Amino acid sequence: xxxKELNNISPSEKIGRRVFDSKDEKAARHAERPWVRRKLxxxxxxxxxxxxxxxxxxxxxxxxxxxxxxxxxxxRFKGWVFLVVGEASKDGRNVIYSPTHENPYHVDIELPDPVxxxxxxxxxxxxxxxxxxxxxxxxxxxxxxxxxxxxxTRGGSx
Amino acid sequence: MQTETYSTCxxxxxxxxxxxxxIPLFLLGYSFALHERLPVVFFxxxxxxxxxxxxxxxxxxxxxxxxxxxLRVSGSSQEPLRAAQRxxxxxxxxxxxxxxxxxxxxxxKNARKLLVDMYNISPRxxxxxxxxxxxxxxxxxxGYNRSFVALCYRDGRVLCLVNINGDRKKRLYENIxxxxxxxxxxxxxxxxxxxxxxxxxxx
Numbered sequence: 448x449x450x451k452e453l454n455n456i457s458p459s460e461k462i463g464r465r466v467f468d469s470k471d472e473k474a475a476r477h478a479e480r481p482w483v484r485r486k487l488x489x490x491x492x493x494x495x496x497x498x499x500x501x502x503x504x505x506x507x508x509x510x511x512x513x514x515x516x517x518x519x520x521x522x523r524f525k526g527w528v529f530l531v532v533g534e535a536s537k538d539g540r541n542v543i544y545s546p547t548h549e550n551p552y553h554v555d556i557e558l559p560d561p562v563x564x565x566x567x568x569x570x571x572x573x574x575x576x577x578x579x580x581x582x583x584x585x586x587x588x589x590x591x592x593x594x595x596x597x598x599x600t601r602g603g604s605x
Numbered sequence: 606m607q608t609e610t611y612s613t614c615x616x617x618x619x620x621x622x623x624x625x626x627x628i629p630l631f632l633l634g635y636s637f638a639l640h641e642r643l644p645v646v647f648f649x650x651x652x653x654x655x656x657x658x659x660x661x662x663x664x665x666x667x668x669x670x671x672x673x674x675x676l677r678v679s680g681s682s683q684e685p686l687r688a689a690q691r692x693x694x695x696x697x698x699x700x701x702x703x704x705x706x707x708x709x710x711x712x713x714k715n716a717r718k719l720l721v722d723m724y725n726i727s728p729r730x731x732x733x734x735x736x737x738x739x740x741x742x743x744x745x746x747x748g749y750n751r752s753f754v755a756l757c758y759r760d761g762r763v764l765c766l767v768n769i770n771g772d773r774k775k776r777l778y779e780n781i782x783x784x785x786x787x788x789x790x791x792x793x794x795x796x797x798x799x800x801x802x803x804x805x806x807x808x
Contacts, residue, residue, distance in 0.1 A: 474732075482732055482746045485754075534750075537771070566738075567764055570756065571775050578750050578768050 453503060453551065456532055456544055462498040462554050463527030463583050464488060465513060472525040475582040483528050488576035489569065494560060496576070500544075500552040501529055506585040509552070516549045529583040530576060538575060685730040689720055689743070692733040699735055706739030708759060715757040715781045716741040722785045723755065727793040747796040755789070757781075767792035 464487050466472050474482045490496050514521035536542045539559040546553050558572050700707050720743055732744040739759040746752050750771050756764040763778045776788050
């Protein structure tokens with residue numbers, strides 16, 4: 448799976464934020480009180496949050512990609528928390544398809560520019576994304592959220 | 606402290622009508638019961654009888670995709686508060702372990718007060734932890750697309766964030782003096798109510 452179909456990002460598509468901390472994993476997978484910590488969605492630098500598109504390759508293939516692209520942390524990889532593109536791209540955020548040679552499924556969630564100068568806005572966006580994320584179980588592919596709009600979101604690297 | 610208890614099912618009510626017309630019927634029923642050696646239970650007119658016992662214990666409710674359970678507590682059970690307070694007293698150690706900036710004394714003092722106040726408004730589990738900037742966060746996850754956060758800044762300010770089904774608001778306070786105000790109180794109550802409405806709709 449590659450090529451043309453990757454250029455269009457559907458609003459119902461799942462994108463995942465990698466999790467390396469066992470505390471984050473434990474919190475997100477809690478049986479009774481799952482909780483995704485907002486620190487997972489704070490940009491490391493700039494105003495972009497890296498994610499992986501999860502609907503286009505097998506789970507095993509995605510893990511291989513993680514291990515290649517996160518060399519220093521690959522062994523500690525726990526899984527993903529995922530969110531839906533349509534929800535991630537609200538409130539002035541953009542979801543931009545930005546493939547790399549090692550990761551053809553890479554996507555950035557781009558926060559509005561002024562956010563980087565404003566701590567409260569950055570926290571607000573991180574919390575908003577955490578609120579719509581949950582742990583990704585690859586067997587639960589039917590667990591997609593329905594959206595009100597079915598318009599295509601054309602993405603591409605800038 | 607505000608506490609509320611809920612039964613997990615509708616309570617059945619039986620109400621005896623008061624008045625003279627019920628007496629002959631009562632005597633007839635009583636006579637029959639004695640004749641047939643049936644157990645007899647007496648009710649005063651106007652008594653409400655619940656089919657199911659009134660719950661005294663904490664009731665758990667499941668909500669949404671994330672299965673968040675805002676724990677309603679009753680009586681003297683304050684385990685969620687105690688758990689959060691333990692986490693709060695541990696923030697310095699956690700910050701040190703994570704290599705974060707140490708939270709300040711004012712942040713800790715504010716968090717201690719706010720946690721109790723928030724619990725009094727909404728008795729439930731809270732997530733309490735230090736951030737890399739030396740702030741202390743008190744989070745109330747409320748299910749999918751719902752949360753309330755009180756972030757006690759290192760410099761004494763407090764940021765409150767609320768998200769109810771995508772309706773998001775925030776407010777930054779210069780200090781804790783006015784907290785909890787109507788913004789925070791309403792937010793916590795709405796968070797609970799939103800969870801309850803969804804639970805009621807599903808059940």
